[in-house]
Amino acid sequence: MVWSTAAMNSAIDTIAKMSRRRGWGVSSGFVPGVYDSTSEDAMDVNNSCLLAGNQSAGGVMDAEDVSRLRAVIFRLARQLNATSTGEGLTPTQASVLGLVSFRGPLGLADLIELEGLNPTMLSRVVRKLEDDALIRRLPDPSDLRAVRVEITPEGALVNDRIRGLRTQAVSDCLDRLPDQMGKQLLAALPALESLEEELKSARST
Numbered sequence: 001m002v003w004s005t006a007a008m009n010s011a012i013d014t015i016a017k018m019s020r021r022r023g024w025g026v027s028s029g030f031v032p033g034v035y036d037s038t039s040e041d042a043m044d045v046n047n048s049c050l051l052a053g054n055q056s057a058g059g060v061m062d063a064e065d066v067s068r069l070r071a072v073i074f075r076l077a078r079q080l081n082a083t084s085t086g087e088g089l090t091p092t093q094a095s096v097l098g099l100v101s102f103r104g105p106l107g108l109a110d111l112i113e114l115e116g117l118n119p120t121m122l123s124r125v126v127r128k129l130e131d132d133a134l135i136r137r138l139p140d141p142s143d144l145r146a147v148r149v150e151i152t153p154e155g156a157l158v159n160d161r162i163r164g165l166r167t168q169a170v171s172d173c174l175d176r177l178p179d180q181m182g183k184q185l186l187a188a189l190p191a192l193e194s195l196e197e198e199l200k201s202a203r204s205t
Contacts, residue, residue, distance in 0.1 A: 079169075080166050080169070080170075081094070081095060083162075083165045083166050083169045086161075086162075086165050087158050087161060087162055087165075089128075089129075089158075089162075092115075092117070092121075092125055093125050093128055093129060094159075094162050095115065096111060096115060096117075096122070096125050096126070096129065097129055097134055097135065097151070097155060097158065097159050097162075098159055098162065098163075099111065099114055099115065100129075100135055100149055100150065100151050100155070101151045101155065101156060101159045104135075104148075104149065104150045104151055105138055105148040105149060105150035106148060106149060106150075107140060107146055107147070107148045107149075108122060108123075108126065108146070108147065108148075108149070109146075111126075111149070126149060129149075129155070130149075133152055133154050133155070134151065134152060134154060134155030134158055135149045135150065135151055135152060135155050136149065136150060136152055137149055138150055
């Protein structure tokens with residue numbers, strides 16, 4: 001089955017956004033001392049939607065099914081993060097760059113919240129990206145003591161290459177799967193996107 005680049009990017013972006021929901025700890029899993037996210041126990045934090053037990057998905061999924069879904073999204077996101085190192089960035093640095101590209105300009109407090117990093121670690125990541133001219137600092141008009149960061153043209157190019165690496169990695173794997181599985185994954189995209197939106201809504205309430 002041949003997937004369009006748009007469909008593949010949609011799937012990858014959905015998994016990446018879901019991994020950033022607080023308590024999943026995907027980017028932090030590569031940074032010792034931030035979260036103990038290398039174990040799946042780290043995903044038990046603040047996952048009210050995914051831990052709804054027998055009531056999940058209208059009763060279609062039981063607690064074991066929900067746990068499997070949560071775990072596979074976690075592992076997929078970690079595998080996708082690992083493809084980003086081809087640009088000389090750690091997975092955490094690449095994740096922050098992608099977030100600034102997608103949501104920026106962002107304040108440092110916003111990045112701390114969205115990425116689940118402690119302030120010291122985030123400061124190091126931002127300094128590295130800034131030294132590499134991938135992001136730049138801006139004054140925050142609403143708070144003269146704060147700063148925001150936005151992506152630079154070079155940073156946008158690097159982020160595009162990272163997305164290309166991730167898309168190619170997924171494409172290569174899909175080529176090795178039976179066509180029927182590819183069709184099933186494509187059919188599941190709307191459901192995954194809806195799940196991401198529900199997680200986002202639950203987090204904001």
